[in-house]
């Protein structure tokens with residue numbers, strides 16, 4: 116039988132198998148050819164249960180083997196050639212290694228290729244076929260050899276050679292190559308992958324179809340096609356987020372809220388009597404908020420600003436106006452201790468205007484609580500500060516008109532629901548120090564209006580930041596000791612709590628041990644997420660009061676109470692953190708206006724990472740967050756960890772023209788929510804996202 120003929124028959128047989136298998140996106144991964152029960156389990160470890168999961172499993176990166184070279188021109192390095200096999204032989208080396216050696220010929224020249232311990236090779240290589248071979252060309256013993264190249268029939272659909280090749284995240288027992296093989300098999304036999312976006316969106320945004328996008332993202336036919344594919348998939352993600360935002364916004368705007376009168380003269384008086392001048396960002400934000408409050412639509416605004424940028428006073432201006440116009444304010448802090456601090460601050464700012472600030476904490480006596488609640492119900496308390504417990508139905512306000520929520524990422528969906536359940540709906544101001552890139556914030560919090568305080572008060576000195584080589588740890592702590600001797604206090608942050616044998620990264624426990632020697636004579640304590648919260652508060656309070664010199668901690672300290680005396684932040688295992696997160700941590704020191712220092716020390720090695728050097732240069736949280744987004748991708752964006760289930764695979768679309776179109780189309784689509792039901796997958800995605808993120 117002729118070769119060509121036999122291939123035809125083979126092809127028709129495989130097509131038959133495929134039809135029998137009836138490959139569908141919803142099929143279990145175990146139905147894929149070559150995937151047995153054991154391999155299916157391994158796929159499961161990567162979160163791949165179905166065929167759909169597999170095609171949506173994005174390559175981590177690509178290797179470009181698309182440049183096919185003539186043998187006479189090849190140079191050492193990664194190469195691809197298209198050649199025939201002139202001869203093959205197998206032998207055992209002196210050390211007992213199985214060696215397959217082939218001479219390959221592409222007409223321009225000859226080259227030897229070698230495979231070790233792949234005894235099946237020799238039989239698989241046919242002399243009358245043309246192959247692609249991709250691998251590393253090495254020059255040794257005065258000749259070129261292609262080492263362990265991947266080989267594929269040139270007449271086939273190449274997956275491992277002669278193209279841009281996808282590299283996947285692997286797991287023990289399941290290599291990137293095996294995943295690639297499975298993806299190729301699936302894409303070959305899957306019928307057209309259905310479109311998930313409205314036609315108008317695809318057309319107006321000039322997107323490639325979902326079918327083409329998924330095929331090209333795995334096996335790109337060119338760099339441009341890959342970019343188009345990634346753009347299409349990112350567009351889809353951003354669009355879904357945008358719909359979630361538009362739905363929430365629509366729902367919220369249908370609800371009535373209190374109309375707060377703007378008391379201009381008292382507001383001006385308060386601002387004039389502050390011991391400082393407001394920054395331009397503070398002024399603009401306060402203006403945005405006061406405008407919102409005068410409308411009868413519920414405000415839902417996010418106030419973003421670095422730690423120390425002065426968000427509290429902006430919130431106080433809002434609280435002032437609400438109280439003066441007869442409403443009450445709930446001020447929600449993440450912990451009791453922070454609530455206490457906020458209550459003090461607000462009282463000192465607002466007491467001159469005859470406003471009453473109340474504080475409700477878990478540690479109050481039952482009688483104290485009852486008394487406070489009564490005064491609240493009677494309207495004697497203007498501003499109630501506490502943890503989110505103050506939003507429970509048992510805490511009854513006479514006329515709640517504004518809820519200020521500090522540290523927005525600790526505030527859950529349930530609490531938002533509690534607020535929305537009230538009539539009228541209180542205006543909502545959320546404050547966050549998490550520097551989420553603006554583009555991301557716009558889509559992620561589509562239902563929110565955003566105000567940003569981009570600058571720091573002029574009196575604030577940026578924390579001096581320095582990278583230290585891991586092999587000079589004792590030198591670093593000598594420096595720390597010298598700063599402590601001048602009366603400073605130090606945070607030492609580590610990425611994990613417990614000692615384990617894995618790797619050189621220091622844990623809180625390791626450091627507790629090590630620093631008792633390196634920082635002898637200074638008092639130290641540890642805090643981390645496994646301590647009970649009252650225990651943690653107790654230690655924090657000691658640190659705040661200056662009774663402790665050194666606090667060894669996990670990142671639990673990244674938000675929280677002010678420690679005015681702290682001027683040193685040491686970050687161990689610094690390579691484990693995002694830039695924005697480190698920036699957040701170093702914002703915890705120097706709060707009294709003293710010069711503060713931040714030392715970054717990687718787990719090992721003597722040449723600190725280039726990424727971390729950005730922190731020596733930049734002191735802008737938003738800039739650093741943008742950089743994180745670029746260098747580490749959306750999954751690693753600080754502040755989004757609690758949104759892990761969002762499962763963003765791409766950085767959101769950020770060019771303003773596309774964003775505008777996305778917003779427009781999303782708003783249009785939600786005008787008639789039934790329409791959304793026509794796009795099953797999109798609808799499912801939107802529902803998943805709403806459940807995780809916000810108010811619906």
Ligand code: ADP
Pocket residue numbers: 391392393394397420421422423424425426427428548572573574
């Ligand atoms: P954050 O945004 O982290 O909540 P705070 O509101 O706690 O910041 O403000 C930090 C400190 O800066 C406070 O002591 C506050 O009084 C002070 N502050 C606020 N605004 C200014 C300003 N415009 N100029 C100088 N100091 C300011």
Ligand code: MG
Pocket residue numbers: 426427521
């Ligand atoms: Mg604050």
